[in-house]
Amino acid sequence: MRTFPPYRIQVVKEIPITTREQREEALARAAYNTFDLPSNMVTIDLLTDSGTGAVSAAQEAAAAQADRAYAGSDAYYRFRAAVDDLTSYPHTFPVHQGRAAERVLFTSVLKPGQISVSNTHFDTTRANVELLGAEARDLPCAEFADLDSREPFKGNIDLAALEQTLAGPDGERVGQVLVTITNNGGGGQPVSMANLKAVRELCDRYGVPFFLDAARFAENAWLVVRREPGYGHLTPKEVAQEAFALADGCVASLKKDGIAPMGALIGVRDPEIAKRCEVNLIATEGFRTYGGMAAHDLERVAQGLEEVIDPHYLASREADAAHFADLVTQAGVDIVQPSGMHALYLNAGRLLSHIPPSGFPGHALACELYLAGGVRCVELGSLYLGGFDENHNLVTPAPFELVRVAIPRRTYTQAHLEYVADVLADIAKDPSRVASYRVVDAPPLLRHFNLKLERI
Numbered sequence: 001m002r003t004f005p006p007y008r009i010q011v012v013k014e015i016p017i018t019t020r021e022q023r024e025e026a027l028a029r030a031a032y033n034t035f036d037l038p039s040n041m042v043t044i045d046l047l048t049d050s051g052t053g054a055v056s057a058a059q060e061a062a063a064a065q066a067d068r069a070y071a072g073s074d075a076y077y078r079f080r081a082a083v084d085d086l087t088s089y090p091h092t093f094p095v096h097q098g099r100a101a102e103r104v105l106f107t108s109v110l111k112p113g114q115i116s117v118s119n120t121h122f123d124t125t126r127a128n129v130e131l132l133g134a135e136a137r138d139l140p141c142a143e144f145a146d147l148d149s150r151e152p153f154k155g156n157i158d159l160a161a162l163e164q165t166l167a168g169p170d171g172e173r174v175g176q177v178l179v180t181i182t183n184n185g186g187g188g189q190p191v192s193m194a195n196l197k198a199v200r201e202l203c204d205r206y207g208v209p210f211f212l213d214a215a216r217f218a219e220n221a222w223l224v225v226r227r228e229p230g231y232g233h234l235t236p237k238e239v240a241q242e243a244f245a246l247a248d249g250c251v252a253s254l255k256k257d258g259i260a261p262m263g264a265l266i267g268v269r270d271p272e273i274a275k276r277c278e279v280n281l282i283a284t285e286g287f288r289t290y291g292g293m294a295a296h297d298l299e300r301v302a303q304g305l306e307e308v309i310d311p312h313y314l315a316s317r318e319a320d321a322a323h324f325a326d327l328v329t330q331a332g333v334d335i336v337q338p339s340g341m342h343a344l345y346l347n348a349g350r351l352l353s354h355i356p357p358s359g360f361p362g363h364a365l366a367c368e369l370y371l372a373g374g375v376r377c378v379e380l381g382s383l384y385l386g387g388f389d390e391n392h393n394l395v396t397p398a399p400f401e402l403v404r405v406a407i408p409r410r411t412y413t414q415a416h417l418e419y420v421a422d423v424l425a426d427i428a429k430d431p432s433r434v435a436s437y438r439v440v441d442a443p444p445l446l447r448h449f450n451l452k453l454e455r456i
């Protein structure tokens with residue numbers, strides 16, 4: 001029996017339909033950086049699953065009656081109740097988005113010269129570690145290196161490498177272990193509960209705090225239910241509760257699995273860290289009962305957290321992603337296997353094998369998807385992760401040339417995703433016509449968002 005989404009559509013928003021000629025002009029005006037495209041020139045926007053989910057009638061009803069008191073509003077208590085139901089952290093704070101949660105928590109935990117160890121730091125997470133004068137070190141598991149392998153938990157942290165780091169000469173400097181669930185920087189792959197339990201054990205043994213970056217906690221929990229022996233009989237909520245319980249705290253952007261346009265969460269057990277977070281929060285985000293969020297967004301998040309953990313919703317989201325993945329692979333475009341839930345990661349390096357890393361095959365594919373079909377997505381390859389000289393020439397290629405095609409929650413129907421698969425299939429019929437790119441200008445930090453390029 002097929003799955004289907006546990007909702008129907010009551011409010012819709014028109015999307016722009018454009019010609020290739022108009023898109024050629026728009027992309028040239030954006031200096032071939034898809035972040036600089038105006039969204040009214042984008043037909044299907046798969047740039048991110050963050051803040052782009054469709055809200056429910058229940059979320060909008062709650063938002064409409066939100067109590068805007070400066071301190072102690074009803075909206076805050078609903079937020080607290082929703083978060084407490086999942087996390088059991090004694091100290092939780094609302095923050096306006098994930099990167100603010102990172103800044104507030106890391107400022108309270110890390111010192112200059114320390115190391116943050118992760119399966120993979122997301123790019124703002126890495127930047128927030130580095131801005132504090134600390135080092136962000138990624139230790140993804142070895143299975144991830146084989147993009148085609150169908151190992152179920154390729155988002156895991158490499159436990160042997162973690163132990164070696166903690167026990168070795170750098171061990172003293174490790175200020176935190178941060179596990180990202182699911183691993184967005186690592187192909188959107190899930191992390192197993194066995195891996196989280198082993199991290200807990202190592203962190204106890206070496207006296208290091210263990211935090212989750214739980215932006216996609218519900219999708220991780222669902223993939224655990226589906227894939228990990230011993231968890232099939234639990235609800236995704238029970239699995240999420242167990243995952244949160246294993247850690248000393250979390251940061252979580254709620255623009256993903258809060259299904260809200262804005263919002264995030266910090267949770268901690270340690271009262272001293274909580275005190276430091278609270279001072280920082282009040283000085284830079286807002287009072288502890290709103291933390292930079294408007295009351296209506298606190299309400300949307302509180303309701304969204306209940307909706308996201310529904311097994312019917314998660315099953316239908318997984319099925320949508322799997323159907324999309326099947327169409328794309330049948331069309332001859334390989335993806336990072338196995339397909340997860342929030343995005344497909346296309347293997348552009350393999351599809352566009354005529355383009356060397358210095359011509360940015362991932363970026364070339366992302367641009368072609370836009371030019372051919374008005375589809376926006378983002379490169380995760382040498383443009384994002386490579387090393388460059390002062391003339392913007394690539395000197396160290398990234399290990400993979402990928403394109404992330406994100407799937408916003410409840411926003412597009414299967415027909416939209418089938419259309420995207422058709423566009424990709426067309427490109428795959430004659431990949432040799434896709435051109436390379438070169439960087440003409442780039443800032444030193446968070447380069448990806450502000451690049452200017454030229455087509456060769």
Ligand code: F0G
Pocket residue numbers: 047048049050097098099100122124125180184213215253254255263264
């Ligand atoms: N952590 C992870 C794993 C993320 O994916 C993101 C954002 C953040 C932290 C930061 O949260 O955007 O609320 O400040 N990821 C988005 C993306 C932007 O497209 O993957 P934020």
